[in-house]
Amino acid sequence: MELTIHHIEQTTSTQLEARKLIAEGVAKTGDIVLANEQTAGRGRFGRTWISPNGGLYATAILPDTPLLSLKAGLAVVRALRSIGLDTGLRWPNDVMVDDRKIAGVLIETEGNCSLVGIGLNLTSTPLETATCVARYVNMVDRDEWVREIFGALFEMSSGKSVLDEYRSVCLTLGSPVRIDGTGENPPVEGIAVDVDGNGRLVVQTREGKRVISSGECFHLRAANPDG
Numbered sequence: 063m064e065l066t067i068h069h070i071e072q073t074t075s076t077q078l079e080a081r082k083l084i085a086e087g088v089a090k091t092g093d094i095v096l097a098n099e100q101t102a103g104r105g106r107f108g109r110t111w112i113s114p115n116g117g118l119y120a121t122a123i124l125p126d127t128p129l130l131s132l133k134a135g136l137a138v139v140r141a142l143r144s145i146g147l148d149t150g151l152r153w154p155n156d157v158m159v160d161d162r163k164i165a166g167v168l169i170e171t172e173g174n175c176s177l178v179g180i181g182l183n184l185t186s187t188p189l190e191t192a193t194c195v196a197r198y199v200n201m202v203d204r205d206e207w208v209r210e211i212f213g214a215l216f217e218m219s220s221g222k223s224v225l226d227e228y229r230s231v232c233l234t235l236g237s238p239v240r241i242d243g244t245g246e247n248p249p250v251e252g253i254a255v256d257v258d259g260n261g262r263l264v265v266q267t268r269e270g271k272r273v274i275s276s277g278e279c280f281h282l283r284a285a286n287p288d289g
């Protein structure tokens with residue numbers, strides 16, 4: 063599938079840029095907006111995504127499909143694994159290497175479409191808790207990567223095999239976790255035991271199983287047996 067990439071040197075956010083290009087009739091479903099730098103990059107939960115020059119900041123305009131949020135993370139994992147990086151996912155789609163976040167996914171809605179934003183740290187780590195590709199491998203070609211990641215995402219089915227692949231790279235499964243709820247929901251603590259057919263996290267708590275559809279997931283360390 064031939065993907066059209068709209069290149070932008072610097073923008074506030076590729077999510078906003080994609081909305082603008084759609085409104086102007088310049089971008090359509092299947093197109094990708096790729097920037098070299100963002101001055102107001104957006105993260106999940108209303109956070110800022112620090113986006114210095116030289117990272118990968120891309121938004122694809124896609125039809126809304128089931129499990130899109132999980133599949134976007136999986137597409138990044140596949141690309142990183144293909145160059146030898148040992149990556150996995152913290153539910154639903156934080157891409158992790160050595161317990162540090164290397165990429166994040168933000169999905170927003172625009173009309174009938176989803177705006178799938180992916181931020182991948184290439185050359186620098188904006189936060190202590192993050193890492194970047196350059197720490198592990200020689201630099202990659204951004205355009206090639208964008209084509210690889212979104213090409214894989216466009217072609218991914220929403221069936222059981224994708225879900226099984228997701229489960230196999232999901233670092234959250236088997237971990238003690240805390241999920242901080244959005245809005246009024248109190249946090250949920252327990253062991254993450256499954257990701258169900260709708261992409262929801264199943265957590266075994268002391269009170270029984272809870273099925274979580276959204277929230278921020280933290281992996282809790284088991285107490286150190288050596289003290």
Ligand code: BTN
Nearest residue numbers: 075103104105106120166179181
């Ligand atoms: C997260 O908080 O983990 C999601 C981060 C998503 C960042 C990407 S960078 C490209 C796109 N444009 C934005 O402003 N945000 C997303």
